[in-house]
Amino acid sequence: MLQRDRPRDVRRTLGQFWTPDPIAELMVRWALHDEPGRFLDPGAGPLTFLRAARRTVGERRVSCVAFELDPDLVRAARAVRPPGACDVRAEDFLSATARFPGLPVVCNPPYSRHHLLRDGVKEALVERTARTFGFRPSRFLGAYGWFLLRALETTGGTSRLCFITPLELLTSRSGLELFRALPEALWPRRVIVFGPEFDAFPGVDATAAISCIDPQAAAAGKRALLVLREWPGVEPLRRWLEARAASPAPTGCGTVLPLELGERPSIVPDAAETSLHRQPLFRCARVVRGVATGANAFFLFDRARRRASGLPAQLFRRVIARARDATRLVLSTADLEALERRGRPTWLLALPRGTVPTGALARWLSAGEQSGLAQRPLLSRRRPWWTTEARDPPPILFTYLSRGDPRFVLNEAGAVALTTFLVLRPLPAPPGVPPADWLACLAAALNTPGTLASLARHGRSYGGATRKIEPRELERIDLPALDELPPPVLRVLARRARSWLGEPAREPRRMAAARWEDELRGELAKLS
Numbered sequence: 001m002l003q004r005d006r007p008r009d010v011r012r013t014l015g016q017f018w019t020p021d022p023i024a025e026l027m028v029r030w031a032l033h034d035e036p037g038r039f040l041d042p043g044a045g046p047l048t049f050l051r052a053a054r055r056t057v058g059e060r061r062v063s064c065v066a067f068e069l070d071p072d073l074v075r076a077a078r079a080v081r082p083p084g085a086c087d088v089r090a091e092d093f094l095s096a097t098a099r100f101p102g103l104p105v106v107c108n109p110p111y112s113r114h115h116l117l118r119d120g121v122k123e124a125l126v127e128r129t130a131r132t133f134g135f136r137p138s139r140f141l142g143a144y145g146w147f148l149l150r151a152l153e154t155t156g157g158t159s160r161l162c163f164i165t166p167l168e169l170l171t172s173r174s175g176l177e178l179f180r181a182l183p184e185a186l187w188p189r190r191v192i193v194f195g196p197e198f199d200a201f202p203g204v205d206a207t208a209a210i211s212c213i214d215p216q217a218a219a220a221g222k223r224a225l226l227v228l229r230e231w232p233g234v235e236p237l238r239r240w241l242e243a244r245a246a247s248p249a250p251t252g253c254g255t256v257l258p259l260e261l262g263e264r265p266s267i268v269p270d271a272a273e274t275s276l277h278r279q280p281l282f283r284c285a286r287v288v289r290g291v292a293t294g295a296n297a298f299f300l301f302d303r304a305r306r307r308a309s310g311l312p313a314q315l316f317r318r319v320i321a322r323a324r325d326a327t328r329l330v331l332s333t334a335d336l337e338a339l340e341r342r343g344r345p346t347w348l349l350a351l352p353r354g355t356v357p358t359g360a361l362a363r364w365l366s367a368g369e370q371s372g373l374a375q376r377p378l379l380s381r382r383r384p385w386w387t388t389e390a391r392d393p394p395p396i397l398f399t400y401l402s403r404g405d406p407r408f409v410l411n412e413a414g415a416v417a418l419t420t421f422l423v424l425r426p427l428p429a430p431p432g433v434p435p436a437d438w439l440a441c442l443a444a445a446l447n448t449p450g451t452l453a454s455l456a457r458h459g460r461s462y463g464g465a466t467r468k469i470e471p472r473e474l475e476r477i478d479l480p481a482l483d484e485l486p487p488p489v490l491r492v493l494a495r496r497a498r499s500w501l502g503e504p505a506r507e508p509r510r511m512a513a514a515r516w517e518d519e520l521r522g523e524l525a526k527l528s
């Protein structure tokens with residue numbers, strides 16, 4: 001059953017969104033030790049986990065007990081054959097009383113926050129937890145926290161539990177209190193977080209995390225958390241989950257971080273390094289907004305319009321008008337020419353104060369004046385109204401309003417950028433470093449996964465939606481302290497950066513940025 005088939009209000013109240021197949025496969029395979037068996041799915045939806053288990057472990061070798069409240073989904077689940085494959089309970093899992101001792105649990109509970117749970121339901125859950133586990137959880141615990149407690153109670157907390165929830169389950173105050181109050185064996189051994197660059201659940205405004213609780217092996221090896229930036233495949237991740245030691249991430253797919261018992265985990269790579277070899281952006285660049293023309297239709301020109309206007313070429317500056325026009329991490333003159341051939345405006349009528357309008361320009365300005373431009377909000381404050389604020393072209397542009405793909409663009413074309421960009425004006429290169437190498441290193445460091453993770457912490461909205469960040473906020477993101485490196489190292493890093501900054505395809509570029517970041521970290525570590 002497709003998610004979009006469900007009415008929107010049902011979807012919202014019941015927290016309905018389905019787990020993508022590869023993630024579901026990973027979760028069931030881990031929970032079942034990759035062997036035939038039966039498991040509990042406390043919010044089953046369209047039986048995503050049972051279907052995944054049948055595909056990977058074997059059609060007739062797995063079965064489940066499924067709780068579900070939505071009557072349509074219950075009906076569909078009851079039609080599953082053979083009948084023993086799925087024991088469907090049309091019941092609220094949070095108030096159900098049946099016990100399933102020793103059954104592994106695979107669950108994607110509703111993401112609903114605490115205020116969607118009725119007070120009476122919460123009160124009953126608090127009392128029930130006090131009786132079973134001897135503590136009273138916070139009433140601010142989200143539905144997913146209660147699902148976990150109920151799953152532990154109902155199975156006895158001796159089997160594997162695999163939960164996909166908002167990361168808040170592990171980082172919020174109420175979530176931490178919960179884990180601290182439970183026996184140590186129930187603290188997750190492994191957690192996989194879908195990092196800022198990996199939008200596993202488009203449209204869901206939360207960072208998702210898979211918590212793997214393994215009461216029988218809790219003390220085995222070190223606990224670890226993996227922040228994924230891309231999907232390496234089910235098998236490498238399953239092996240990572242099973243490894244006793246905290247092994248490195250499957251190649252290039254993310255960063256492994258410590259998961260300390262009882263502590264709030266950090267998903268920022270090398271957070272401990274923030275002071276060591278990392279520094280805020282304002283130490284090496286100033287950030288301002290791009291140019292506001294006040295009337296794009298009047299000041300922006302494509303090739304045909306510029307020719308037809310008869311205005312002299314020296315009155316124009318090259319311009320990049322929208323983030324979508326800068327798809328790579330380098331903007332070259334050739335890119336602007338390609339845009340121009342496609343009819344995009346790439347010229348800005350840039351008139352400095354003191355310009356004396358004559359001929360075609362005088363006619364153009366008078367037409368603008370007649371159409372009331374001089375009275376427009378922004379333009380009426382300028383003296384004269386047609387002066388533009390186009391200053392020197394900024395060396396680095398940032399696409400600050402971008403859905404899921406924020407990027408820092410090296411402005412080799414020397415274009416003026418409009419307000420759809422924030423612009424970075426780096427401080428001079430350190431002695432002995434050629435300015436072009438310095439800019440390449442800076443642009444590369446800004447596009448590394450570590451810096452983009454810092455961006456996610458400082459931006460306004462996050463989780464697959466449009467990200468917004470103000471110039472002062474952007475100045476506070478942290479990036480590797482490039483200026484601590486000797487000039488010869490920076491020159492080598494600049495050469496390597498150039499090999500991927502121009503790459504048009506997003507995926508290979510992300511991989512290359514991650515490798516470059518590893519190399520840079522290695523160089524910085526040598527300084528310690």
Ligand SMILES: C[S@@+](CC[C@H](N)C(=O)[O-])C[C@H]1O[C@@H](n2cnc3c(N)ncnc32)[C@H](O)[C@@H]1O
Nearest residue numbers: 014017018019043044045048068069092093108
């Ligand atoms: C996030 S969806 C996950 C569905 C499916 N397991 C998956 O991963 O694709 C959560 C499901 O739990 C159901 N649900 C919500 N509250 C419930 C409750 N209190 N008891 C049982 N099921 C519930 C919703 O209708 C929804 O189908």
